[in-house]
Amino acid sequence: MEVYKADVAIVGAGGAGLRAAIAVAESDPKLKIALISKVYPMRSHTVAAEGGAAAVTRPDDSLDHHFNDTVGGGDWLCEQDVVEYFVAHAHEEMVQMEHWGCPWSRKEDGHANVRPFGGMKIERTWFAADKTGFHMLHTLFQTSIKYPSIKRFDEHFCVDLVVEDGRVQGVVAIEIATGEFRLIQAKAVIVATGGAGRVFRENTNGGIVTGDGMALAYRHGVPLRDMEFMQYHPTCMPRTGLLFTEACRGEGGFLLNKDGYRYLQDYGLGPPEDKPRNKFMELGPRDRLSQAFWHEQQKGRTIEGPFGSVVNLDLRHLGEAYLRERLPQIYELAEEFMGVDPAHTPIPVVPGVHYTMGGILADGKTASGLPGLYSVGECSSVGIHGANRLGSNSLTELIVFGKVAGDEAAKFAKATSISNPGAIEKQADAIQARALGIVNKADGTERIAVLRTEMAKSMESGCGIYRLGTTMQETCNKIDELKQRYKKLKVDDKSKVYNTDWLLAIELGYLLDVAQVIVYSAFNRKESRGSHQRLDGYEQRDDVNYLKHTLAYYNGDGAPRIEYGDVKITKSKPGTRAYGAAGVKADEERKKQGAANG
Amino acid sequence: MSNRRPYVRSMDGWWKRDAYFVSYMAREVTSVFVAAYAVVLLFGLVRLGQGEAAFNGWLQYLKTPWMLVFHVIVLAVFCYHTWSWFKIMPKTMPIMFVGGKRVQPGTITGTGLAAAVVACLALLFIVGGVS
Amino acid sequence: MADTEKIIEIEVLRYRPEQDKEPVWQSYKVPFTDDMSVLQGVQYIKDYLDETVSFRWSCRMAICGSCGMMIDDKPKLSCKTFLRDYYPGKLRVEALKHLPIERDLIVDATDFITKLESIKPYIIPKEERTLAQGEYLQTPEQRDMYEQFSSCINCMLCYAACPQYGLNPKFTGPGILALMHRYNADSRDGGQAERNELGYADEGYWGCTAVGYCSEVCPKGVDPANAINQNKMNSAINYFTRFVTPGGADK
Numbered sequence: 001m002e003v004y005k006a007d008v009a010i011v012g013a014g015g016a017g018l019r020a021a022i023a024v025a026e027s028d029p030k031l032k033i034a035l036i037s038k039v040y041p042m043r044s045h046t047v048a049a050e051g052g053a054a055a056v057t058r059p060d061d062s063l064d065h066h067f068n069d070t071v072g073g074g075d076w077l078c079e080q081d082v083v084e085y086f087v088a089h090a091h092e093e094m095v096q097m098e099h100w101g102c103p104w105s106r107k108e109d110g111h112a113n114v115r116p117f118g119g120m121k122i123e124r125t126w127f128a129a130d131k132t133g134f135h136m137l138h139t140l141f142q143t144s145i146k147y148p149s150i151k152r153f154d155e156h157f158c159v160d161l162v163v164e165d166g167r168v169q170g171v172v173a174i175e176i177a178t179g180e181f182r183l184i185q186a187k188a189v190i191v192a193t194g195g196a197g198r199v200f201r202e203n204t205n206g207g208i209v210t211g212d213g214m215a216l217a218y219r220h221g222v223p224l225r226d227m228e229f230m231q232y233h234p235t236c237m238p239r240t241g242l243l244f245t246e247a248c249r250g251e252g253g254f255l256l257n258k259d260g261y262r263y264l265q266d267y268g269l270g271p272p273e274d275k276p277r278n279k280f281m282e283l284g285p286r287d288r289l290s291q292a293f294w295h296e297q298q299k300g301r302t303i304e305g306p307f308g309s310v311v312n313l314d315l316r317h318l319g320e321a322y323l324r325e326r327l328p329q330i331y332e333l334a335e336e337f338m339g340v341d342p343a344h345t346p347i348p349v350v351p352g353v354h355y356t357m358g359g360i361l362a363d364g365k366t367a368s369g370l371p372g373l374y375s376v377g378e379c380s381s382v383g384i385h386g387a388n389r390l391g392s393n394s395l396t397e398l399i400v401f402g403k404v405a406g407d408e409a410a411k412f413a414k415a416t417s418i419s420n421p422g423a424i425e426k427q428a429d430a431i432q433a434r435a436l437g438i439v440n441k442a443d444g445t446e447r448i449a450v451l452r453t454e455m456a457k458s459m460e461s462g463c464g465i466y467r468l469g470t471t472m473q474e475t476c477n478k479i480d481e482l483k484q485r486y487k488k489l490k491v492d493d494k495s496k497v498y499n500t501d502w503l504l505a506i507e508l509g510y511l512l513d514v515a516q517v518i519v520y521s522a523f524n525r526k527e528s529r530g531s532h533q534r535l536d537g538y539e540q541r542d543d544v545n546y547l548k549h550t551l552a553y554y555n556g557d558g559a560p561r562i563e564y565g566d567v568k569i570t571k572s573k574p575g576t577r578a579y580g581a582a583g584v585k586a587d588e589e590r591k592k593q594g595a596a597n598g
Numbered sequence: 599m600s601n602r603r604p605y606v607r608s609m610d611g612w613w614k615r616d617a618y619f620v621s622y623m624a625r626e627v628t629s630v631f632v633a634a635y636a637v638v639l640l641f642g643l644v645r646l647g648q649g650e651a652a653f654n655g656w657l658q659y660l661k662t663p664w665m666l667v668f669h670v671i672v673l674a675v676f677c678y679h680t681w682s683w684f685k686i687m688p689k690t691m692p693i694m695f696v697g698g699k700r701v702q703p704g705t706i707t708g709t710g711l712a713a714a715v716v717a718c719l720a721l722l723f724i725v726g727g728v729s
Numbered sequence: 730m731a732d733t734e735k736i737i738e739i740e741v742l743r744y745r746p747e748q749d750k751e752p753v754w755q756s757y758k759v760p761f762t763d764d765m766s767v768l769q770g771v772q773y774i775k776d777y778l779d780e781t782v783s784f785r786w787s788c789r790m791a792i793c794g795s796c797g798m799m800i801d802d803k804p805k806l807s808c809k810t811f812l813r814d815y816y817p818g819k820l821r822v823e824a825l826k827h828l829p830i831e832r833d834l835i836v837d838a839t840d841f842i843t844k845l846e847s848i849k850p851y852i853i854p855k856e857e858r859t860l861a862q863g864e865y866l867q868t869p870e871q872r873d874m875y876e877q878f879s880s881c882i883n884c885m886l887c888y889a890a891c892p893q894y895g896l897n898p899k900f901t902g903p904g905i906l907a908l909m910h911r912y913n914a915d916s917r918d919g920g921q922a923e924r925n926e927l928g929y930a931d932e933g934y935w936g937c938t939a940v941g942y943c944s945e946v947c948p949k950g951v952d953p954a955n956a957i958n959q960n961k962m963n964s965a966i967n968y969f970t971r972f973v974t975p976g977g978a979d980k
């Protein structure tokens with residue numbers, strides 16, 4: 001097998017992986033970096049992010065505001081020391097992106113502009129029209145070309161980490177164009193493989209978002225944290241799940257039920273006003289908005305039609321010219337995919353799975369418990385999202401913690417050396433044999449697409465916007481069953497060049513592991529918090545028993561072992577999560593209390 | 599050893615593949631006519647240099663039926679050439695703003711065509727006035 | 730949805746380098762609904778009819794640039810082209826023209842990527858600035874001068890539309906020249922002279938004969954033909970001034 005010797009290997013070339021690669025290159029140009037991605041970097045799913053990236057910018061804003069929005073938004077399941085670091089370093093990273101050429105939208109005076117976003121008290125979301133993720137990704141990719149120490153392995157599919165002597169010492173990848181295996185030796189490995197939204201059916205994620213890195217780290221004993229928290233985005237295209245960015249509401253869009261009524265006022269988010277107001281109504285947090293949809297549907301107030309049950313996202317009052325300028329991509333999506341002209345007709349929308357809040361357990365410096373292994377981006381859980389991520393915090397996370405991961409991995413790599421190259425190569429051979437075993441199996445009977453569809457359907461019923469013990473139990477059983485059937489998978493394509501069938505089979509294995517963690521973690525959390533909402537006697541948040549992180553450990557063929565870890569609380573004691581007028585009141589009370597307590 | 603064997607498709611007859619290519623080729627072919635007509639005019643210039651009789655002979659020749667047919671064809675071809683040239687013109691101009699608004703390609707093409715028509719009319723008028 | 734299922738015939742140009750000498754057409758019958766894209770049609774084939782059909786895709790929303798194909802001989806993003814527009818006829822899908830076929834609908838993108846890497850596609854600052862100094866100021870008008878050219882998703886449709894590239898793959902080509910112009914036109918950038926060496930070369934702007942089809946097929950309104958042709962004037966001026974000014978204009 002061909003061997004490449006790197007100092008730092010990075011799996012994943014989305015926003016997080018690219019930012020980490022640049023950080024390693026800048027910290028020491030002598031370090032050899034291997035940047036591995038199963039697609040060309042600019043195809044990574046960061047490309048799809050529309051709305052923007054949060055950083056305290058305006059004079060009337062403060063780090064405390066951003067901190068409070070994030071921690072409250074996460075229903076107090078955030079690591080507060082990490083959030084403090086995050087909000088403090090957000091702005092300089094935005095400026096860094098600007099220096100690298102990111103076409104941020106501007107104000108007339110030439111400074112970067114900010115827009116409001118759901119759950120954020122003050123406008124602090126930097127944006128590049130409605131293609132923020134696209135521009136950030138291309139800017140990072142193109143900037144990375146400047147650094148000769150970054151060696152890219154484009155269209156290389158990572159099949160495993162190599163753990164030797166109790167630490168990570170490389171990865172094995174398939175060169176997709178030839179089907180050949182490659183061992184990439186490295187003293188430190190950063191996993192930046194993105195989320196796992198593809199575990200579900202209707203979702204906003206790309207086909208490549210299959211939880212690969214999560215599954216790989218998990219199989220090597222690193223726990224996955226808080227995986228029961230999956231974010232539903234309230235405004236997606238029915239059936240395809242494609243996203244209509246939150247910026248639609250930030251710019252002033254309304255959500256209407258079948259009576260043309262702004263129903264969010266019935267769910268503690270009012271009162272309604274004509275102009276968008278931060279943390280009110282349509283600018284409430286995503287979990288609340290998705291839950292409100294569910295209730296409307298129960299009450300028979302959604303619109304039934306060719307697209308199933310939907311509500312309307314009404315942008316008409318903003319006018320065509322404004323929409324074309326501020327939300328050009330949304331305009332195009334609605335027109336081309338649905339035949340709807342948003343300047344004249346409201347857009348039918350439904351909630352869809354959007355973001356994986358949990359991930360590979362990492363400390364505030366992105367290190368996992370396994371020496372040499374770091375994780376960053378959506379695959380990671382450094383602890384800033386808690387039970388519900390605020391829109392526009394994750395793009396910022398990519399660059400703030402991408403830099404941290406790069407710096408930390410570089411430090412680690414410089415202090416270590418490869419311990420036992422012979423043993424590493426032997427392991428790589430074993431990994432290769434396992435991966436080939438999937439395609440060479442003679443007696444397989446199960447179809448990839450069938451298992452994948454059954455998984456996604458079951459996850460949707462068990463781990464939807466609202467959850468019940470009984471259906472979650474059914475989903476646990478279903479995923480267990482699918483994992484058994486996966487062993488009898490049949491791969492029709494036996495070739496080597498661009499054998500995408502084989503890769504889909506391996507991805508399905510990753511998906512099933514992650515799905516199992518999600519549903520078992522959810523089943524065991526007997527409370528309602530953030531995006532995890534139960535209707536079977538656990539409707540309330542239970543801080544006594546569950547102000548805790550779920551930690552799911554790999555357990556071979558069996559169900560994951562579920563343990564719990566403490567939540568780091570520094571300055572914000574768990575309070576009521578309230579929005580709209582109730583939120584203003586709660587804020588005032590908290591202030592009063594704070595003053596009384598000194 | 600690599601199993602890759604990228605397959606390169608032939609470009610034979612590429613310009614027939616797409617209507618867009620056909621119209622592009624038509625634009626290229628019309629430039630031949632433009633050149634040809636320039637030769638005709640050049641010839642007239644040479645004749646003028648050879649004296650009035652020679653020039654009148656050339657003028658007579660232009661009035662033969664074949665040359666009239668040729669002129670009709672050339673006129674049509676020129677119209678197409680002019681149109682296709684102004685159609686591509688916006689592509690050759692940097693992004694422009696007038697009164698804070700982006701100048702649209704259609705405006706550039708339209709302005710160009712209008713200018714061409716005005717110039718032709720003016721020329722006809724002048725020539726008509728002289729003779 | 731209640732609409733009755735219709736069946737459409739999709740012909741795929743297959744090429745499996747390990748078994749096919751040359752590409753062959755293979756036909757599939759695909760049930761579809763009106764909101765299904767061509768990409769979803771091809772996915773249906775892979776999921777239920779023939780697992781061995783290979784193609785690239787990811788975002789499904791016309792932004793990742795993976796899914797370009799010739800659809801009835803026109804270069805298009807298959808995720809935003811719809812089956813309904815071809816029904817009741819059949820449709821043919823083929824790998825993007827002018828690029829070598831690796832397998833089935835997958836083309837070899839290495840030439841494109843190598844060219845992208847060669848043009849210094851990053852800011853070469855006109856004046857250095859530290860993070861503490863904050864962002865470079867750029868007015869919305871200055872941003873408009875390059876924004877359109879920065880919207881390229883690297884889908885390579887314009888390469889499949891450009892006969893000059895098909896005839897001479899050394900030509901830098903529309904998408905990459907547009908990207909070069911994107912950086913040259915950015916008010917923060919001072920790297921024009923370095924990049925112009927490539928732009929003014931034979932394989933640069935002058936490889937273009939203003940066919941203009943690239944701009945027609947571009948799914949993102951980048952207008953690469955404009956990026957190229959507005960530079961020909963500068964290039965020509967540069968060429969002539971080189972004779973007048975000793976040592977050349979750009980050096």
Ligand SMILES: Cc1cc2nc3c(=O)[nH]c(=O)nc-3n(C[C@H](O)[C@H](O)[C@H](O)COP(=O)(O)OP(=O)(O)OC[C@H]3O[C@@H](n4cnc5c(N)ncnc54)[C@H](O)[C@@H]3O)c2cc1C
Pocket residue numbers: 011012013014015016017036037038039041044045046047048049050051052053054132133156157158159192193194195204205206208209212213243245354355376377378379391392393394395396398
């Ligand atoms: C439609 C949409 C809109 C969004 N909008 C916003 C927004 O407005 N604001 C915001 O803050 N967040 C937004 N998000 C969330 C945010 O975009 C993502 O969380 C973030 O981009 C993830 O980046 P990443 O670098 O972690 O992963 P990705 O960009 O997904 O990259 C993952 C990388 O890992 C590689 N990879 C994966 N598996 C393997 C493997 N096995 N072998 C090799 N390589 C592998 C992939 O090739 C890819 O390069 C949005 C998300 C979606 C889906």
Ligand code: SF4
Pocket residue numbers: 880881882883884885886887888903904907943946947948949950951952953
């Ligand atoms: S210029 Fe347009 S067609 Fe060409 S690669 Fe870019 S987005 Fe695609």
Ligand code: FES
Pocket residue numbers: 786787788789790791792793794795796797806807808809
């Ligand atoms: S799938 Fe991403 S552009 Fe079509």
